[in-house]
Amino acid sequence: xxxxxxxxxxxxDFSLFEDDMESKLFYLMDLGKRLxxxxxxxxxxxYIVKGCQSKVxxxxxxxxxxxxFEADSNTExxxxxxxxxxKIWGGKTPEEIMSSELYFxxxxxxxxxxxxxxxxxFSSMIKQMKMYAFALNKAQ
Amino acid sequence: xxxxxxxxxxxxxxxxxLHQKVNGKDLVYFDNAATTQKPLTVIDALNxxxxxxNANIHRGAHTLADRSTGLFEATRKxxxxxxxxxESEEIIFTKGVTESINLVAQSxxxxxxxxxxxxxxxxxxxHSNIVPWQMIAEETGAVIKVIDMHFNGELxxxxxxxxxxxxxxxVSCVWASNALGTINPIKDIIDLAHQFNAVVxxxxxxxxxxxxxxxxxxxxxxxALSSHKLYGPTGLGVLYGKRKLLETMPPYQGxxxxxxxxxxxxxxxxxxxxxxxxxxxxxxxxxxxNEAIKYVTVLGKDAIxxxxxxxxxxxxxxxxxxQNTFGEKAxxxxxxxxxxxxVQSFVMENKHHFDIGLMLDAKGIAVRTGHHCTQxxxxxxxxxxxxxASFAFYNTVEEIDILLESLKKMLERG
Numbered sequence: 045x046x047x048x049x050x051x052x053x054x055x056x057d058f059s060l061f062e063d064d065m066e067s068k069l070f071y072l073m074d075l076g077k078r079l080x081x082x083x084x085x086x087x088x089x090x091y092i093v094k095g096c097q098s099k100v101x102x103x104x105x106x107x108x109x110x111x112x113f114e115a116d117s118n119t120e121x122x123x124x125x126x127x128x129x130x131k132i133w134g135g136k137t138p139e140e141i142m143s144s145e146l147y148f149x150x151x152x153x154x155x156x157x158x159x160x161x162x163x164x165x166f167s168s169m170i171k172q173m174k175m176y177a178f179a180l181n182k183a184q
Numbered sequence: 185x186x187x188x189x190x191x192x193x194x195x196x197x198x199x200x201x202l203h204q205k206v207n208g209k210d211l212v213y214f215d216n217a218a219t220t221q222k223p224l225t226v227i228d229a230l231n232x233x234x235x236x237x238n239a240n241i242h243r244g245a246h247t248l249a250d251r252s253t254g255l256f257e258a259t260r261k262x263x264x265x266x267x268x269x270x271e272s273e274e275i276i277f278t279k280g281v282t283e284s285i286n287l288v289a290q291s292x293x294x295x296x297x298x299x300x301x302x303x304x305x306x307x308x309x310x311h312s313n314i315v316p317w318q319m320i321a322e323e324t325g326a327v328i329k330v331i332d333m334h335f336n337g338e339l340x341x342x343x344x345x346x347x348x349x350x351x352x353x354x355v356s357c358v359w360a361s362n363a364l365g366t367i368n369p370i371k372d373i374i375d376l377a378h379q380f381n382a383v384v385x386x387x388x389x390x391x392x393x394x395x396x397x398x399x400x401x402x403x404x405x406x407x408a409l410s411s412h413k414l415y416g417p418t419g420l421g422v423l424y425g426k427r428k429l430l431e432t433m434p435p436y437q438g439x440x441x442x443x444x445x446x447x448x449x450x451x452x453x454x455x456x457x458x459x460x461x462x463x464x465x466x467x468x469x470x471x472x473x474n475e476a477i478k479y480v481t482v483l484g485k486d487a488i489x490x491x492x493x494x495x496x497x498x499x500x501x502x503x504x505x506x507q508n509t510f511g512e513k514a515x516x517x518x519x520x521x522x523x524x525x526x527v528q529s530f531v532m533e534n535k536h537h538f539d540i541g542l543m544l545d546a547k548g549i550a551v552r553t554g555h556h557c558t559q560x561x562x563x564x565x566x567x568x569x570x571x572x573a574s575f576a577f578y579n580t581v582e583e584i585d586i587l588l589e590s591l592k593k594m595l596e597r598g
Binding site for chain 1: 547
């Protein structure tokens with residue numbers, strides 16, 4: 045599936061909850077719980093995403109020109125958010141990641157919910173993932 | 185509904201912000217310890233000031249300047265009455281509690297502290313009553329001592345007594361803790377400090393809206409108050425200081441208003457309070473603050489405190505009920521002192537406070553989550569932060585039930 049298709053899928057899933065923000069958040073937390081556990085050795089200070097209020101770890105794995113991510117967070121909602129990013133960008137090439145536009149967050153009605161302080165954290169996650177893509181692209 | 189002398193329905197009508205939807209739900213505002221909402225009289229006063237009276241105060245020959253000066257100084261008189269200060273010159277307008285404390289630390293502290301002198305603070309202080317003292321201690325060589333606390337959130341008064349000595353020059357202590365709600369026995373704290381000729385600064389940020397204040401009866405040396413935590417505008421605070429102390433203190437900032445005469449050879453300073461109010465003050469907000477004081481005074485602190493305590497009791501009982509259903513560990517109370525303002529902090533097992541805050545926001549409920557600018561206090565409890573619900577007289581038991589119901593739903597989900 046393309047990045048656009050995955051985002052559209054996520055938007056369709058969340059649309060079932062209409063304007064019920066509480067249910068959306070419960071669903072988001074469930075998604076976070078399904079995120080595969082991180083290798084403990086990767087959950088270090090070095091891989092903490094700077095600029096998030098809650099703790100987020102992101103570990104990049106490069107395989108055959110594609111980027112995969114291990115991720116975790118100490119808060120359930122943030123873990124849900126990062127799980128969506130992993131779903132969208134995991135297994136994609138650096139070019140695909142760097143050239144993609146993320147529009148799902150607004151469409152699932154989360155941009156105002158996340159709040160300015162937390163969305164800074166969300167932007168930091170996005171920036172960090174794009175930086176890994178940039179680094180892999182350069183190394184290739 | 186709790187029995188109360190207050191007409192909560194008509195009070196709520198005076199606070200327009202309360203009547204809105206957040207995330208599709210009626211707003212439930214339980215973040216009053218961070219800032220209180222403003223009654224129409226305060227909002228209207230700001231509007232009226234800028235529509236009709238705006239002029240720089242003092243020394244103006246024209247009518248508007250005369251009018252705005254009169255309104256500005258009227259607030260000073262109101263604050264004087266509100267805290268029962270001996271005279272209005274003892275009331276200094278600042279931009280908030282933080283600035284009030286910094287003023288005392290920088291002015292009084294710099295003049296009177298020398299190496300080896302001691303400043304006593306408490307474990308439950310807000311950062312704004314820690315950092316200014318650390319800064320002046322570093323500069324002067326003074327030493328900071330910290331009063332221990334019991335686990336329920338009450339100060340260890342025996343430990344406090346053991347810290348006091350002839351080296352103690354300043355005791356600076358919060359009246360009501362923002363994170364725990366604990367009301368500290370400031371009368372005892374002050375009396376004991378005075379036995380050692382130490383001066384006492386009281387951080388009244390949280391006390392102002394809940395507790396009757398009589399600075400003369402309590403013999404408070406310095407008191408800091410916040411306007412925005414007292415239903416007034418943001419960006420405004422009060423420093424009360426005894427005249428005999430304020431008069432010996434050097435100015436804190438230089439500029440207009442605070443001088444008597446200026447030449448390049450020598451400047452002489454104005455008398456109090458103007459000596460400490462350099463530059464054009466926050467005129468509009470000071471004038472509107474008068475309406476906030478009037479509002480609280482008309483309701484009466486006793487009636488307010490009684491009603492808010494009933495809200496706190498309702499909430500605490502609700503949390504106990506959740507503990508009964510979901511186990512004692514499901515919810516832990518942070519701050520169980522006997523004497524409290526209407527603030528309750530808590531943590532939930534296996535739930536991060538950020539998640540709880542966002543889940544509650546999804547239901548239109550505003551609470552504060554995090555360390556509440558009291559990191560040493562969080563270290564004491566070995567936690568990163570709490571969820572804090574803080575109540576005001578416009579809140580209702582029905583709103584508390586909405587909060588309890590949301591917490592219950594989170595616990596049911598596990």
